[in-house]
Amino acid sequence: MFALVDCNNFYASCERVFQPELRYQPLVILSNNDGCVIARSNEAKNLGIPMGAPAFKFKETFKRLNIAVRSSNYELYGDMSARVMNILSEFTPDVEVYSIDEAFLRFNGFEHINLQQHLEQMKLKIERCTGIPISIGVAPTKSLSKLANRIAKKFPKHTNGVYIMRSEEQRIKALKWLDIKDIWGIGKQHAKRLQQLGLHKAYEFTQLTDDWTRKHMSVVGLRLKKELEGEVTLGLDDVTHKKAIATTRSFDYEYNDFDYIKERVTSFAVSCGEKLRRQESCCELIYVFLKSNRFNTNAPQYSNGITIKTTQPTNSSISLVKYATTALRAIYKPEYKYKKAGVMVMGLSPEKSKQICLFSEEDPRHHKLMQHIDQLNSHWGKHSVKFGGQDLQKIWKMRQEHLSKAYTTKLKDVIKVS
CATH class of the missing domain: 3.30.70.270 (Reverse transcriptase/Diguanylate cyclase domain)
Incomplete structure (x- = not known):
């Protein structure tokens, strides 16, 4: 069960x-x-x-x-x-x-x-x-x-608050109650198509033939149909490493100041480096993007991104910041105001089996330095140690006018009982 x-x-x-x-x-x-x-x-x-x-x-x-x-x-x-x-x-x-x-x-x-x-x-x-x-x-x-x-x-x-579906009668009754559009994993387009065919309840979906379901909804739709019929086609997923890691944020306001945007992108690159090291991976590609505020129809619009290949697989925040800054300079245009930026690292491979480049090598001191920084941040609290290009006063520059306290993770915010 x-x-x-x-x-x-x-x-x-x-x-x-x-x-x-x-x-x-x-x-x-x-x-x-x-x-x-x-x-x-x-x-x-x-x-x-x-x-x-x-x-x-x-x-x-x-x-x-x-x-x-x-x-x-x-x-x-x-x-x-x-x-x-x-x-x-x-x-x-x-x-x-x-x-x-x-x-x-x-x-x-x-x-x-x-x-x-x-x-x-x-x-x-x-x-x-x-x-x-x-x-x-x-x-x-x-x-x-x-x-x-x-x-x-x-x-x-x-x-x-607890419901156990044991019998066939319970299964059919539940499927006749559930709307097509509310089936987990059905998708808006498939739900719309099924409704146009006169199917409105989940039970009616299970009455379709396997051949029709596979033809029009692929093997994914067929697995879903089998699941609703009581046949196990989906097991518990094992924890797997991510194939790409991204850190993106909208800014609190619109900015065109390069130094401000550079600081944000630097922080995003550092965050990606931390995530890479946490899952013991390295990346070979780094993607940086900038976007103006598409909801501000009175302002000129601009959106661009660029991918840079690293000289060797890396998870060093120092190297990632250098690549991200280079990418930012290539796409930044001072005449626009920006509302969002982001950094994504791709082409991930295990750190222990990374391919070494024959003609260039990353500074071997980076590895130990990153280890020590991660240990200090783990012991003294996240962002206790930052890079020079980061804002030392703030973690994320977001508007949070109604933010509650970190009751469970910061000693200064723990509730005092008297």
Whole structure:
């Protein structure tokens, strides 16, 4: 059996754990630079606040409806997510972290255990230890567990947040209830095509022939159909190294100052280097891009990017900064104002088996220097040691006017009880 564990309104729930005054108040979480709504509490949803609502347009609405607003606090959300996932691993060894607030679990060899009771204990422990409410859906396949989770969340009074799909009758009833567009992994285009054919429920999708499904929706669509029929075609994914690593950010305002943009790109390159070393990889390509604000229709628009090949595979932040700066100079134009920039490293290979260049060699001191910098940052806190080209005062220059504290990761922000 597979289980999907989903943290309910995760970002809002994280904020409420440490700010109990928000628990029954409508709450929205804003994206980077406080741009738009990316998460809502149930109360905010009931008031009709749409996902993606621009914060500046809804400012008066938030005030009029007494809706609390918070900036994205990814440091807090990431730490709370790790705590939830660690507890999940106590109840089964097979855990696939699917996203920051979702995980698939596999319960093989649990035939002689009361699974309902086991899951209720897991739910209780997570909510007691973290304060995060969760919903659990269990079924014979991953796709059906996603559906079971939807039922657990939709009907909390009947399921108490845990729904196990055991019988064929339950499977068919659930598929007849689920809309085509809400099938996990169906995609907008396929959903639209199926609706045009007069298919509106997931059960009707499973009644199509395998040949038609494979012809019109490829093998991926056929696997999805088999999953909904109760046949396992998707297992738990193993943790694999990324094939490309990117660090991109929108700026708090529009800038055309080269030194400012250079500092941002330097920080992005350093971040990519840290991520490369964390997964013990090196890169051979580095891509840098710049974009103006496409929403500012009164300003001239410009977008460009360039890829540079490194002389040898590297994960040295020093080398990456040099390449990124060279790339930036090639695409920067002073007559435009920029709203976003980013750095991506590609052509990744394992650090232990990297191909050495015969005619050039990276300074061998880089490797040990990067090791020491990573150790210092790990011991004393992220960004304790920075490069000269970085802003020493700020980590990311984002507008975060409603940012809550880092309650679980910074000693100065820990709640004091008197």
